[in-house]
Amino acid sequence: MDQSLVNSFGEEMLSWVQMHGWESFRKAEADLLISLSLHTGLIVSTGGGVVISPDNRRTLTNGFFAIWLQAS
Numbered sequence: 001m002d003q004s005l006v007n008s009f010g011e012e013m014l015s016w017v018q019m020h021g022w023e024s025f026r027k028a029e030a031d032l033l034i035s036l037s038l039h040t041g042l043i044v045s046t047g048g049g050v051v052i053s054p055d056n057r058r059t060l061t062n063g064f065f066a067i068w069l070q071a072s
Contacts, residue, residue, distance in 0.1 A: 037063025
């Protein structure tokens, strides 16, 4: 998802966040997640911050077979 967002922004994530703020980034991230949830058969790699939002967690639970990988 991060790479897709970078492609849509036309600039690196850090530059986008510096210019538009985290709230704008998280909104774009949530919109992309909802869009992807409408498709079947996708493997989606999210950024770690996607689970910060309760709405995103609901989208992940309802729209995907979600696997959370955690490493030490």
